[in-house]
Amino acid sequence: MTTTLIAIGGALHEEDPKIFREFIRLAGGEAARIVIFPQASGLAETGREYQTTLQNLGVREAPVVIEFRDRAGAASADALGAVREATGVFFSGGTQMRLSSLLGGTAMERELLAAYRRGAVVGGTSAGAAILSRVMIADGRRGATPRGRAAQICGGLGFTDQIIFDQHFRQRDRLGRLLYAIAMHPGYLGVGVDENTAAIIENETCLRVVGQNAVTVVDGRTISATNVAEISRSQPVAVSGATVHVLTEGCAFDLRSRQGEIPKLVLE
Secondary structure (H helix, E strand, O other), X not given: OOOEEXXXXXXXXXXXOHHHHHHHHHHOHHHOOEEEEOOOOOOOOHHHHHHHHHHHXXXXXXXXXXOOOOHHHHHOHHHHHHHHHOOEEEEOOOOHHHHHHHHOOOHHHHHHHHHHHOOOEEEEEOHHHHOOEOEEEEEEOOOOOOEOOOEEEEEOOOOEOXXXXXXXXXXXXXXXXXXXXXXXXXXXXXXEEOOOEEEEEEOOOEEEEEEOOEEEEEEXXXXXXXXXXXXXXXXXXXXXXXXXXXXXXXXXXXXXXXXXXXXXXXXX
């Protein structure tokens, strides 16, 4: 059995649906049974739009949109049953704390984790990528320099306890807040995913990159010194020894050895 997470950096290009096609392939191809959680979005049509997109890409059975906006909805027997039957789970973009506040500590959260452990592919874009980790960046400020209070940290859904995800990464200049989060949690890997790009994590051992831009990996285990614990307000934070990898499509990263794998280019 393979466990698979797909963290997408947001702003997916409809004219180049490579990432969605890979999600569908991993979830079972035409026979995939997919459930969509649109709660992070404030737009009523979000779930239906993803449903249409996935069907247009060849999923035979209409994906189930699981729509509720209060915690009581997370106990719906129909919704729980749909997750039990799913081979793929997809979280939309929007505001990630809408997901954590609705799902945290519920029967639905437990069912989602069980689905992931039995092999259902779990993916999300933007806020839906942030929610995948146990330690989640809920909000923060732009900038390349880590600063005190640069990131608001809270609990995500916990599909992985090895990674902290960030999204819209280079486009919104979020290196500083990811460095800050990793300086506070140096045992984790920071994974910043650019727009129209996905980090695919299989068996919590290998990360590979699909899409137009890049994935930035920040390894906190190699940090030799930081003053993050002494900094208050928005003062700059010193971090020494963090290892940064920038990976593009076709590259991989071994989560055990903490090494990147960059394929050789074939010159024409």
